[in-house]
Amino acid sequence: MDIVSFLQFTFIQRALVAGIFIAVLCAILGMFLVLRRMSLIGDGLAHVTFGAIALGLFFGMYPFAVAVPLVVAGSYLILKISEKAKVYGDAAIGIVSAVGIAGGILLASLSGGFNVDLFSYLFGNILAISSTEVALSIVLSITVLGAIYLFYQEIFAAAFDEEFARVSGLRTSRINTLLVSLTAVSVVLSVRVVGIMLISALLILPAVTALQHARSLARALLAAAGYAVLSVLLGIALSFYADLPTGATIVMANAAFFGTALLYKRFAGS
């Protein structure tokens, strides 16, 4: 079997298309989250996704249809708790995250214990992604990337200096809401790729790798997207040939790029 023969399989093609779209999406959003020191919001929202999917399974509904609105609501709740209740952002993430997980566990228990479906969402299985989910990933990715393109200057300015952005007449609370809502949608999409446990890696690793050598924000975003796509390609190929879990392999490929960028910076300068 030659090196690219695995591309002939339909499930691999679907995994590559969905994986590439979602990876680019997460890398770009993740850059803004990392720069705003909100990296762990991905983790928190992933835990809310767990609860939301459990809710969907409990009522026999399509889990993503339940997860998207619930996780967007969770992201809004994180913002509001940190704004209004005088709770630090990381503590607000912790609160919503814990409630999400606890809700999921309760529902799983009420339904008679963990079933296989819920377990598969924890660790992801991009190779089992359906055509509908691929189409959903493409449409939502394009929508989210389009929103980032249209609000690029606002998101950039608010990330660099939120106070100045406000004095420029930008409505930063709306920008923050937009950013976390887009993150919520991306997190739900990523569940299929790497699973709930590893989602934050897709958001954080490509961004921090690109930041090791970036010379402008635009270049950093391009580099992060590049690392993310390469990691998906490498991860799917390696997992196919070495019979490894795909989500974890994608994350390890991302981590390898980060390690290489660190070493390069350390020994060759950047």
Next chain:
Amino acid sequence: MSKETVLETRGLTVSYNGNPVLNKVSVPVAAGDYIGLVGPNGAGKTTFIRAVLGLVSPLSGSIELFGKPLTAFSDWRRVGYLPQRQSFINPLFPATVREVVGHGLLSCKTWPRRISSGDMLRIRDTLVMLDIADLKDELVATLSGGQQQRVLLARALVSSPDLLVLDEPSTALDPQIRESFYDLIHGLNVDRSMTIILITHDTSTIGRYANKLLYLDKRVVFYGSFKEFCTSEDMGEYFGGFTQHLICHQHG
């Protein structure tokens, strides 16, 4: 013809967690004024300008910018702001000088906001005026404190504001650069009739450049010309003659 009122606060009161920080501050600022805002630590100087810029909500009182209530004011192009410290700059943020100065133009734009080639010319001209054109492609996070200060000043000036608010701008500057920095601000006030509000602990700067002194200590202690301050018997009583003399003669 009377000058346009750029800013007017009436009975402005601000409190944090129930503790009053500003108490019934009423200050009119006319176009072309250069106001030195002084007062002890914790006097509410920064809170005053944060309230004026809409960053802090007042408990009571009113604020008008260019004749409009702050809540209805939207022409933020007319206001430039240089914050107190550059410490908010994330050392990992890969923003170039050009990109950051471009943020100063977002107040001139409607959605979807884009930086055009015409904007790039304005950015270049502003960088040239501040003598930092050679830094245009450098990352802001890697610059020295003084260079960062000039980049942030460029960001405040690129929209050609009518009111420039500076919060202790000279803390990161060495004496020589500080001198040229204040000369530049003075030039903007004289040549372009730009209204300046400058928070500083350096009363020599106020004595030399500002035409008005606003002394805050949670309330307005004094608002008038520097000369009036120095000859005011009330201020002599308030500060004690020796302290008043020290404030007035620091500028030599």
